[in-house]
Amino acid sequence: GVYVTDLEDRMLIVNEAFERQSRYSAADIVNRNHLQLLEGYNDPILIHQMQSTLAGGEIWSGELVHQRKGGDPYDIQLTIAPVRDLSAQVVGYVGSQRDITHQKELDHLKDMFVSDVSHELRTPTTNIRLYLELLEDAPSEKTPKYLSVIKEQSQLLTKLVEDILDLSRLAMAKARKIEFEKMDLNLLAEQVVTAHLPIADATGLDLIFEPYPDLPTILGDQIQMSRVITNLVSNAVRYTQKGNVSVRTYKS
The missing domain is CATH 1.10.287.130 (Signal transduction histidine kinase, dimerisation/phosphotransfer (DHp) domain)
Incomplete structure (x- = not known):
C-alpha cells in the first residue's frame, strides 16, 4: 500500500492497496494523522528514530505495527521517503508498506x-x-x-x-x-x-x-x-x- 502525507503527518493520498490493508477508505483516512495508526503498538523509541531520520531528509525503513479500521493490529514492512519540490525542499513524505502479518x-x-x-x-x-x-x-x-x-x-x-x-x-x-x-x-x-x-x-x-x-x-x-x-x-x-x-x- 502507498500513501502520501504532508510535513505534519496528515494523510493526503492513499491507494487502493492501502485501503485493502488498513480497511480504511480514502474518505476515512485523508486528513488523519498517520501517527495515530501507530499509537499503542510500537516502541516510542523506534517511532522517535523514524521521525528523526525523516526530519534529517533521509529515507527510513523498518517493521512496525499498524492499526486497521476497527482497532485490529497488523504487521507491516514500511519504507518512508521525503518528497521534495523543485527547490529540493521537503514538502511531505511518501510511504510504501507491505502486510507481513502472515509471515x-x-x-x-x-x-x-x-x-x-x-x-x-x-x-x-x-x-x-x-x-x-x-x-x-x-x-x-x-x-x-x-x-x-x-x-x-x-x-x-x-x-x-x-x-x-x-x-x-x-x-x-x-x-x-x-x-x-x-x-x-x-x-x-x-x-x-x-x-x-x-x-x-x-x-x-x-x-x-x-x-x-x-x-x-x-x-x-x-x-x-x-x-x-x-x-x-x-x-x-x-x-x-x-x-x-x-x-x-x-x-x-
Whole structure:
C-alpha cells in the first residue's frame, strides 16, 4: 500500500492497496494523522528514530505495527521517503508498506516448532549418552539390556528426524501418512519407562511402571503414541524433585 502525507503527518493520498490493508477508505483516512495508526503498538523509541531520520531528509525503513479500521493490529514492512519540490525542499513524505502479518505468524510457528523439536530430541540423545556411559562399567549380564535400550532410542531418534523431514515436505503436499496399526500399550509404556530409568536413578527418583493386566491392543499411530508417552514421562522425571514417579496403564 502507498500513501502520501504532508510535513505534519496528515494523510493526503492513499491507494487502493492501502485501503485493502488498513480497511480504511480514502474518505476515512485523508486528513488523519498517520501517527495515530501507530499509537499503542510500537516502541516510542523506534517511532522517535523514524521521525528523526525523516526530519534529517533521509529515507527510513523498518517493521512496525499498524492499526486497521476497527482497532485490529497488523504487521507491516514500511519504507518512508521525503518528497521534495523543485527547490529540493521537503514538502511531505511518501510511504510504501507491505502486510507481513502472515509471515510473522509463520515465523512464530517456526520458533515453536524448533523449540518442540529441541525438546523431543533431547530425551533420546540424553538416554543414549547415559546408557553408553553405563556400558563402560556394566557387568556383562546387563550389556544386552543396555544395548537394547540404546537401539530403541536410536530408532526413536531416527523416526523423529524422519518426521521433521515429513513436516518440511508438508509444505509441498507430501506429508507423512499416519499409519494406524495395532499396538501393545503396556509394551510401549514399558520401553519408555525403561529408557528413563538412568535419569530417574541419577536424580534419586523411583520410576515405577504399573501395567494393567491383559490390556487389549489398541489401534493408533505407534510413533505418535510413543512420543506422547515419552513427553509425559520425561517432564514428570525432570520436574519431580524427590519421591517417585508412577506410570500406569488402565482400561476404562
